Amino acid sequence: MSVGELIDGMGGRAFSIILLLLTLPIAVPGPPGLPTAFCIPLILVTAQLWLGRPAPWLPNFIRKRRFARDALLTTLHRIRPALARLESVCRPRLLKMTDRRGERWVGLFYFLCVIVLFNPIPIPFSHIPLAVALAVLALGFVERDGFIIIGAAVGSLVGIVINLSLTGSALLLGLKLLHIAHS
Numbered sequence: 440m441s442v443g444e445l446i447d448g449m450g451g452r453a454f455s456i457i458l459l460l461l462t463l464p465i466a467v468p469g470p471p472g473l474p475t476a477f478c479i480p481l482i483l484v485t486a487q488l489w490l491g492r493p494a495p496w497l498p499n500f501i502r503k504r505r506f507a508r509d510a511l512l513t514t515l516h517r518i519r520p521a522l523a524r525l526e527s528v529c530r531p532r533l534l535k536m537t538d539r540r541g542e543r544w545v546g547l548f549y550f551l552c553v554i555v556l557f558n559p560i561p562i563p564f565s566h567i568p569l570a571v572a573l574a575v576l577a578l579g580f581v582e583r584d585g586f587i588i589i590g591a592a593v594g595s596l597v598g599i600v601i602n603l604s605l606t607g608s609a610l611l612l613g614l615k616l617l618h619i620a621h622s
Contacts, residue, residue, distance in 0.1 A: 440505065440506060440507075440508045441502060441503055441504060441505050441506075442497065442501055442502055442503070442504045442505075442506070443497070443501075443502030443503065446494070446495060446497065446502070447494075451494075452581065453494055453495050454484065454487075454488045454494075454495055454542070454546075454580075455577060455580040455581040456581055457484050457495055458481070458484060458485070458488075458549060458573075458577040458580065459574065459577035459578060459580075459581055461477050461480055461481050461484065462477070462481065462570060462573045462574045462577050463574050464477055465477050465478070465556065465566060465570040465573075465574075466567060466570040466571045466573075466574045467567075468564060468567065471561045471563075472561075474556055474557070474558075474566045474570065475557060475559065478553050478556050478557040479557075481549075481553045481556075482550065482553055482554070482557070483497075485546050485547075485549045485550035485553055486546070486550055487546075488542060488543065488545065488546030488549070488550075489543055489546030489547045489549075489550050490543075490546075491539070491542075491543050525578060526582065528587075529578065529579060529582035529584040529587055530582065530584060531582065531583040531584060532583075532584050532585050532586050533584075533585020533586060533588075533589070534583060534585065535585065536583075536585030536588050536589070537580060537583040537585065537588075541585075545576075545580060545588065548592060548595070549573065549576065549577075552569060552573055552595050552598075552599065553573075555569060555599050555602055555603065556569055556570060556573075556602070558602060558606055560606050560609055560610070562605045562606060562609055565601065565602050565605040565606065566602060568594075568597065568598035568601050568602070569595055569598025569599055569601070569602050570598070571594075571598070572591050572592075572594035572595040572597070572598045573591070573595055573598075575587065575590075575591040575594065576588055576591035576592060576594075576595060578591075579591055
C-alpha cells in the first residue's frame with residue numbers, strides 16, 4: 440500500500456489523521472532535531488488546511504512511498520485499546536469547530552503553534568507540553584469533538600508560553616554569559 444492510497448482512502452478525515460500522525464512523534468522525548476524534522480511537513484499540511492484545500496497535497500515521492508499493509512494493521516491492533524479509551528471520552532460535539540470554516544481556523548491555529556514548535560534552539564523537552572497539547576487537539580479533530588479542540592487549544596497556549604519562556608531565558612543567559620566573557 441502506498442502513502443497516497445492510504446490518504447485517498449481516508450477522504451475528509453485525511454488532514455486530521457495526518458496532523459495526529461505527524462505530531463505524536465514530537466510529543467515524546469526523542470533526539471535533538473526530531474521536532475524540526477516533523478515540523479517541516481506539519482507546516483506544509485497545516486498551511487493547506489488553513490487555505491481550505493479539500494484534501495492534503497503531498498509531493499509525489501511521498502505519495503508513492505510504500506509500506507507493508509500488515510505492519511499497519513499490526514500497529515493499529517496494538518494501539519486499539521488506548522484508542523478505545525480515548526474514544527470513550529471523545530465524541531462529536533460543537534461540530535462548528537470541525538465544519539469547513541472551523542477546519543480553516545483550526546489549520547491557522549495549528550500552523551501558528553507549529554511555527555513555535557519549529558524553534559531551532561535545542562532546549563531539551565521544551566517542545567513536549569505544546570506537542571502533547573497539539574496531539575490532543577489533533578485527536579479532537581479526528582473525533583470531531585469541539586470541546587476537546589478548545590481544551591487542547593488552551594493547553595497549546597500554555598505550551599507556547601512555556602516554550603517561548605524557556606527560549607527567551609536561554610537567549611538571555613547566553614547574552615549574559617557573552618557579556619561576562621567579554622568583560
